Amino acid sequence: MTKHNWKQIIQEIKRSKNILITTHINPDGDGLGSEAAFYRYLKKMDKNPIILNSSAFVKEYAFLNEDEIFNQYDKVKHKKLLRGIDLIIILDVSSMSRLGKIHHDLDPLDVNMICIDHHPNHGNFFNISVIDETVSATACLIYELIKEISPELMDVKIAEALYTGVMTDTGSFRYENTTPHAMEMAIEMMHYGVKPSVVYRDIYENKKPAQMKLLGMMLQKIKFEEDGKLAWFSITQEQIKSCGAVTGDVDGFTDYVRSIKGVEVIVMFLEINKKSVRMNFRSKGKVIVNRIAEKFNGGGHKFAAGAITKLTLDETVKKVLPDVRNEIRNVVIK
Numbered sequence: 130m131t132k133h134n135w136k137q138i139i140q141e142i143k144r145s146k147n148i149l150i151t152t153h154i155n156p157d158g159d160g161l162g163s164e165a166a167f168y169r170y171l172k173k174m175d176k177n178p179i180i181l182n183s184s185a186f187v188k189e190y191a192f193l194n195e196d197e198i199f200n201q202y203d204k205v206k207h208k209k210l211l212r213g214i215d216l217i218i219i220l221d222v223s224s225m226s227r228l229g230k231i232h233h234d235l236d237p238l239d240v241n242m243i244c245i246d247h248h249p250n251h252g253n254f255f256n257i258s259v260i261d262e263t264v265s266a267t268a269c270l271i272y273e274l275i276k277e278i279s280p281e282l283m284d285v286k287i288a289e290a291l292y293t294g295v296m297t298d299t300g301s302f303r304y305e306n307t308t309p310h311a312m313e314m315a316i317e318m319m320h321y322g323v324k325p326s327v328v329y330r331d332i333y334e335n336k337k338p339a340q341m342k343l344l345g346m347m348l349q350k351i352k353f354e355e356d357g358k359l360a361w362f363s364i365t366q367e368q369i370k371s372c373g374a375v376t377g378d379v380d381g382f383t384d385y386v387r388s389i390k391g392v393e394v395i396v397m398f399l400e401i402n403k404k405s406v407r408m409n410f411r412s413k414g415k416v417i418v419n420r421i422a423e424k425f426n427g428g429g430h431k432f433a434a435g436a437i438t439k440l441t442l443d444e445t446v447k448k449v450l451p452d453v454r455n456e457i458r459n460v461v462i463k
């Protein structure tokens with residue numbers, strides 16, 4: 130793994146006291162894990178960090194939030210607090226718009242913004258950044274930074290948060306982006322006391338019956354195209370309601386579809402409302418899918434990307450699938 134230059138970031142951290150940490154909307158295990166790890170580490174450095182996210186906390190990650198360190202950003206409630214911030218650290222996101230509503234209120238603050246991330250970066254929005262697409266998770270970069278500052282402050286809570294980031298972003302060490310470094314890091318986290326079985330259970334074995342019902346409904350409706358290389362499905366708000374589930378319950382559904390033999394690309398179309406659809410694109414490593422997502426103003430990693438349209442579900446499916454088919458046809462898949 131390439132070694133990164135942390136000098137400027139460390140300088141900024143050392144000379145700051147009130148440090149704001151934030152991540153992308155609909156945060157995942159890497160966004161939240163990186164935030165929690167870094168928050169706890171900064172606390173131990175005698176800093177005064179605060180986590181403010183545009184989105185609400187995700188209940189699957191409750192074990193990261195035992196002492197309620199995560200706050201959902203509220204323009205009125207946090208107005209005064211923002212004025213006292215001396216440094217902003219943005220994790221697991223490299224475009225300002227993906228920060229959600231907090232983004233507009235960070236811009237006017239006259240403080241440095243640091244970005245630490247592993248997404249492809251389009252244009253540099255940040256004063257100072259370490260962005261590396263080759264690492265499995267942002268948590269890997271946070272661990273590197275911690276080791277650079279002083280590894281003595283590591284503890285089991287920090288390790289658990291870092292482990293969460295690397296485990297969730299690699300699909301529990303199954304996806305294409307699982308590197309030797311990710312595995313080594315997992316081992317090191319175990320030496321700090323992390324129990325992989327406990328973290329896995331907390332995140333993935335906590336499902337409600339309603340979510341399984343919805344999954345069952347979805348599995349019956351998978352459509353296969355391109356000789357089984359493309360598998361896609363859609364979910365409407367009505368279906369979610371009929372199962373007694375909530376929108377967030379669809380997280381992880383694409384994983385079930387990727388387990389089908391021969392499937393190379395998975396697309397989930399999730400109706401947010403009658404005028405907006407969220408799409409998740411997943412690839413097993415032969416077809417690059419962030420190109421499709423970018424075409425619809427989204428983005429992400431080569432093999433895991435997303436976008437949101439302002440169309441109905443039917444319109445979205447009709448508009449997007451031709452591009453997916455094309456990307457698959459452009460690649461000779463053995």
Ligand SMILES: [Mn+2]
Nearest residue numbers: 159221267298
């Ligand atoms: Mn990530």
